Amino acid sequence: MSPHLATAAAAYAILIAVAAGWRAVRPLREAGALGAPLLASCLVLELVLSGRAIAALLAVAGGARPAETTVWACYLVLSVALIPVGVRYAMGGDGGRADSLVLAVVALAAAVVTLRLQATWAE
Amino acid sequence: MMHRSAHRPLVAVYALFALAAGARGVVQTAVAPGAAPVAHALTLTAALIYLVAAIALHRASAPGRRCARAAMLIELGGVLMIGALTTAAPELLGDDTVWSGFGSGYGWIPLALPLVGLWALRRRREPAGETAGETGRRAPAAARRA
Numbered sequence: 320m321s322p323h324l325a326t327a328a329a330a331y332a333i334l335i336a337v338a339a340g341w342r343a344v345r346p347l348r349e350a351g352a353l354g355a356p357l358l359a360s361c362l363v364l365e366l367v368l369s370g371r372a373i374a375a376l377l378a379v380a381g382g383a384r385p386a387e388t389t390v391w392a393c394y395l396v397l398s399v400a401l402i403p404v405g406v407r408y409a410m411g412g413d414g415g416r417a418d419s420l421v422l423a424v425v426a427l428a429a430a431v432v433t434l435r436l437q438a439t440w441a442e
Numbered sequence: 443m444m445h446r447s448a449h450r451p452l453v454a455v456y457a458l459f460a461l462a463a464g465a466r467g468v469v470q471t472a473v474a475p476g477a478a479p480v481a482h483a484l485t486l487t488a489a490l491i492y493l494v495a496a497i498a499l500h501r502a503s504a505p506g507r508r509c510a511r512a513a514m515l516i517e518l519g520g521v522l523m524i525g526a527l528t529t530a531a532p533e534l535l536g537d538d539t540v541w542s543g544f545g546s547g548y549g550w551i552p553l554a555l556p557l558v559g560l561w562a563l564r565r566r567r568e569p570a571g572e573t574a575g576e577t578g579r580r581a582p583a584a585a586r587r588a
Contacts, residue, residue: 393465405454412450416560420451429457 320375325437328367329430335360335425351413357422358406364404364429372399375440385440392438395411401402401429445504449499452559456496459555462548463489463540470537478536488540488552493518495559511563518556521545525553 339357372395385391405425412418467486491513498510525544527534538547545552548551 389469393469397465407452408454417448419452424451424454424458432452441567 320371320378320437320440322437322441323367324367324371325433328364328371328432331367331435332364332426332430332442335364336423336430337422339419339426342421343416347350353409353418353422358410361402361406361422361426364426365399368373368398368433369428375436387439394432394439398429398432398436401432402407402426403430449502449562452562453496453499455551456492456499456559458494459540459552460489460496460513465494466540474537481539481542483535484520484535484539484541488517491520493569499559507563511560513560514556514563515588517552518560521552521556549566 334418335357342354342357377397379385384388402425405428408417409421409425412421463485467489468483470485471482472569494518495513496507498513498564502508521541521544524535524539524541528539528542529544536540540548541552544550
């Protein structure tokens with residue numbers, strides 16, 4: 320697994336968290352829905368994380384082994400599932416500040432999980 | 443019923459910590475069973491408390507709020523006690539828990555979380571009419587006029 324891709328994905332997740340956090344604290348211009356750019360960014364992040372997970376599974380199928388297999392597998396599942404579950408939960412609200420904060424929390428968690436996934440592979 | 447969306451970020455954080463602590467406890471117990479039973483049991487207990495708080499906050503009812511407050515108080519007591527113990531004697535428990543070093547392994551979020559949660563619960567009071575109905579007290583004049 321490429322450490323550079325992990326760093327880039329984590330940085331992108333942090334950017335999404337900052338954008339979602341900003342949306343939560345700024346005066347709302349529109350109500351009732353989470354911003355489309357924010358949701359599109361989450362979709363892109365999910366695609367990156369899914370691609371990374373598939374590449375990692377292919378590497379394992381090719382004989383590579385993570386340093387901590389059990390912990391790594393937990394992080395792998397979480398890295399793919401976190402964004403869809405979090406976005407779904409955020410979209411279940413009224414689209415207000417609290418739901419933007421939910422997205423910020425989920426994006427930050429995705430950044431941490433991405434870095435931990437890399438660490439448990441390389442340790 | 444208090445506004446359901448108000449505590450959604452807290453529900454998300456508590457659910458994440460329930461997952462993180464639960465997975466950590468299960469993996470620790472599975473990889474090294476019996477190596478540090480107290481530490482592993484404490485981590486699993488923390489996971490359970492996080493889960494109870496998440497569910498109670500999600501329900502957003504008066505009993506749910508009371509349950510969440512109780513869980514947060516237990517959580518705060520736990521993180522302070524385990525944090526102090528592990529700071530004074532780092533090898534005491536044999537392994538790290540979620541609350542070791544006041545949650546330093548998790549960016550001190552375990553220490554801040556119950557404080558933020560209790561503050562949020564205190565800040566988000568229920569509408570006066572509902573509270574009065576539950577406690578038997580008279581609602582304020584403004585609420586009665588409404």
